[in-house]
Amino acid sequence: MPHQPDALMLFAAGFGTRMGALTRTRPKPLIEVAGRTLLDHALDLAQSAGIGRCVVNTHYLADHIAAHLAGRGVAISHEETILDTGGGLRAALPLLGDGPVFTLNTDAVWKGPNPLGHLAAAWDESAMDALLLCLPPAQAIGHAGKGDFMIGEGGRAARGPGLVYSGAQIIRPGALDDMPEGPFSLNLVWDRLIGRGRLHAIAYPGTWCDVGHPGGITLAEEMLGARDV
Template identity: 65%
Template sequence: MRPLPPPLMLFAAGFGTRMGALTAQRPKPLIPVAGRPLIDHALAIADAAGVGRIVANTHYLADQIAAHLAPRGIALSAERERILETGGGLKAALPLLGESPVLTLNTDAVWTGRNPLSQLMAAWDGARMDGLLLLLPAAQARGHHGTGDFLVDDEGRLTRAMGAPAPVYLGAQMLRTEGLAGIGETVFSLNLLWDRMIAAGRLFGVIHDGGWCDVGRPEGIAEAEAMLQGAA
């Protein structure tokens, strides 16, 4: 019998300030792309990968996201007082997520090609990995601005790019969460956990087998829709 997929954390708490007026009255995960809200694109990926347990964090215009997700029965990790960032948000959601490792997926991008969560699960090797990040060469990352994030060695281990041309992190990963207990901060980025994994030689990356488009800015909507149409 094949093991069940790990639980999934959807990051949906941000203000979406780069979207300007589009997020004045609506949270970024509910902005429509190709006829459906961004978060529904993420949920379709989760469904296709067979994920059962899903948790979404909320903060900005949280009631709208809660109402949208209510028919699905998705558990919510409400960050009421302040946004906890990716690391703090994941740490706060652990009682809802349960066992480690977990999958995480940003809700401000669209994908083509192989299912990103399925690809992560297929490449996961718990004997040598504490984290596995999905990457794409910067030149192929639509909607991305700037250089890459990580260098990848011949075995797939990651180190920081330090401004060099390198693959970009796409906002999808699989990772062990035990290391979060050793971080005393309440608000922090997952970069802190990644750096500890890098130091231990246990952060890995895999190149996504398909396309990806960041929808963090208004112009990303049309670019994402063009990518999806071209892949249809």
């Protein structure tokens, strides 16, 4: 029987070096945009989408994130060393369960339909091992570059300029089975799935703002209408 994803992995372990002084004493996921932390913006999406299980990975200033989440029913997967996106997801799988899972970067803010719900509506486990949510560059605020993926026949994804990867996806845990031990990027998984025709992508109809750098805070607040333009 097909499995619908009901667990979310939130990536929150990085050092946030692009944020400069803003992350010297606090982790990037606790930076505020429009009066709420980036982590809380992400958790709001999970709640709105009705996701039953949330896991946050931690490393840098992990105690700050643990204190922020205390009593909120969010599981923490702590990393003694940085495991990158793939290694971090694999380490958290015992907390996430056996079925397909959402993953979401915590350094972005969204405006439009719930991105997790948008992914869930398009998920087809019979055809996909991973489904990426992407945007046209004009809808990716604060992001430079020509894009990461193209969408081909049947929704299959291929590398190339066209759409920007948003940091949101659904992925089957089994897609990580033959990955090397230790840290590794999900890019390695996606490249293998492209070769098998099992990586798919869809376009997000709203807007998204990269808050991985200081200027992204102002851009995100403008996008949300929380700051005068």
